[in-house]
Amino acid sequence: MSTITEIEAGIGTAESLDPRAAISVRGLRKTYGSFEAVSGVDFDIQPGEIVAFLGPNGAGKTTTVEILEGYRERTAGAVRVLGEDPATAPLLWRDRIGVVLQDSEIEPDLTARECVELYAGYHLHPRPVMETLELVGLTAKAGTRGSQLSGGQRRRLDVALALIGDPELVFLDEPTTGFDPSARRQAWDVIDGLRALGKTIFLTTHYMDEAERLADRIMVIARGAIVAEGSPATLAGRDTRPATVSFHLPEGVPVGALPDFLAEALTDDDGLIRFRTPEPLRDVGRLSRWADERGVDFPDLEVKRPNLEDIYLELTVEDSADR
């Protein structure tokens, strides 16, 4: 049934794939029994791009990534990764791809250096071992066994293993989950290093600040479908959305005394006035003149643009409510 529908709609066919893209996906679907984990996803990722794939747990993130990596078979749709279909790609295709899995541990009884040497042996043209350890900031830990490394160090070793084959494309599935803030910043520096090397990076993450800091482009997946796509600054119209202005009224000034254009404003129990406006400068100016005339001030006045997290929560609100 679904196949016929797709052919009629002209999606999910190999002809519509972008031949120049590092990753090209059309009409991707994956069902487990009656559950549809991914229900018709289309996107292209160009060489050299860093794309963040955001979504709540169970939204289809890891399923999509693992189909692209060749770990899972898709139910329907067309997929090309570096020009090959991951489901049928030859072994050497894997030489051009680096993978950091969501949860994989490090070989506990090998040192960091030996671990990288083991994986270097798997590849045709490996990067130099010590140079790769340096790239992820593990030079000082080269002789330390996997079981003795901290969580952040293990994750960086994971990244080193993904890079040792000098891949064109790197998949990072939640690379910093469980990190403390300083380990997260170190990991970001590593990914910045990959950008400098010109790698294409497909990153999944839960963290908005991570996506904002690292990605050229963000895709948000919810309930198996992409619900928004754009640069961190413009995602889901973030740049044109109304700003929120908030302030407390000084004592003795009743809410009713506020100018008319604030009739729609919300008032909290503790007297916090909040209103949304597409023209924050104009409205704050009017408010300022009104306050001047009465000789009052709003020392806690705040003008806030919607941040990425607000946008994300709004896009995925139904998913969160289910859980």
Added chain:
Amino acid sequence: MGLVWHQFSFELRAFLRNRQARFFTVFLPILFLVIFVGVFGNHTIRLPSGARIKQSTYYIPALTALGIISAAFTNLVIAVVTQRESGILKRRRAAPIPAYVLILGRALVAVLLALFMTALMMGIGSIAYGATVPSHTIPGVAATAIVGALTFCSAGFAVSTFIRHADAAQPIVQITLLPLYFISGVFVAQSQIPSWLGNVASVFPVRHLSAALVHAYDPSTTGAGFSWSDLGVMGIWCVACLVVAIWRFSWSPRGS
């Protein structure tokens, strides 16, 4: 083959570094040997052939079987389940190398460790307990050790597919093996086991490995010491387990 060697050398290095693996694989069989010979060694027992030998002599080949099993089977099951459940196998699968390289690299460690354990246990038997394998049955001992190692290695890959958690691997394997050791002539001489229990044990490969090694140590054995029926049963187990292992093998964690 160069890649298999590469994989083997790192797997072996990891094994040698792991204290728990060393203990269960190498020291536990030696410990059993010292204890069983110390407690029962002075008894005299009758072999299936009718020959009478000191029980200390009996224990050398019988516990060599345990050494082979702990190296080729126990250690392999724990290593494979742990690597699979912790995502190590899955990550290795992302590398551009054929699956057989990863499997053979690990299997080679198991088989060579089993052969090392054979030599070690027999060496201890000869030096400490004066139980020496007759020189004309050395080919039989070598062939039995190799067939046994391959069989239990194959069985290890098969059993690993049924265990879902790394923590469960050690207890499941030990609980499965201990009763078999008792009824298969490893801890207790075959002549002292009731025949119905012996018949149950005959289904499983443990008894055939120990019986084939005891046969080679039997002073009344003539020829090269091959026990063809025992080797045949192990061969059937080896092939059957290989089929199960290939059919059920998984690179990704099963527990999640």
